[in-house]
Amino acid sequence: MNFIKSALAILSATPLLFAASAHAETAAEKAVRDRIAPNLGDDAKITSVTQTPYGGLFEVRIGSQILYTDPKAQYLFVGRILDSTTMLDYTKQRQEALNKIKFSDLPLELAMKTVKGNGKRVIAVFEDPNCGYCKKFRQTLQEINNVTVYTFAYNILSPDSVKKSRDIWCSANRNQAWDDWMLNNKTAPTAPASCITPHEKIFEFGQKLNITGTPTIFFADGTRVPGAMDAQALEARLASIK
Secondary structure, eight states: OOHHHHHHHHHHHSOOOOOOOOOOOOHHHHHHHHHHHHHHOTTOOEEEEEEOSSTTOEEEEETTEEEEEOTTSOOEEOSOOBOTTTOOBHHHHHHHHHHOOOGGGSOGGGSEEEEETTOOEEEEEEEOTTOHHHHHHHHHHTTOOSEEEEEEEOOOSOHHHHHHHHHHHTSTTHHHHHHHHHHHOOOOOOOOTTOOOSHHHHHHHHHHTTOOSSOEEEETTSOEEESOOOHHHHHHHHHHOO
């Protein structure tokens, strides 16, 4: 495996979430694309090349991954770009911009909806019933008030996840059944054979958003956070959204 393929393999272990861009490449960006494409191999399809405002570097997106290169495409940089004075993480900012969605595009009718207090603050979370971090985040949500939570059962960890989610979805009170399982390990009754769940639709939608881990949290402004948050961080994030 050559260096470039090794770099791509390393990046794939910590994937960035992909969002489509309507960026039209300039002549300089196209030149970088033409120079670097032959070195990336047939399996690496370049999504976009964008000139950055820092260090004369060009951002090269390969599917959901971000790399950097120089104008001659002689060097390939793998990692994050930070401002050495302010320590601002430019790569993180870029990732957040690329990962942003329209909250209204989420198929909320497929989610379990819980309203606490006035419910004015809104989040959506993709969880797997076998996800330990999801259970931890579910405990955090117990500390948060005045919030509406849309929970999508995103079954990606094991076949058993599908069964557990199905039993919960088909319960008389699916919201309560989900909390019973996530908070207290109380299993739901076996679902009747006639019960239909939104598992396949949720899974397909999650794949389109490149949700590769649970929990994944979406906020009303369209930003996302992969992974669990503690109560303090969640409150701060909710307070920052206008």
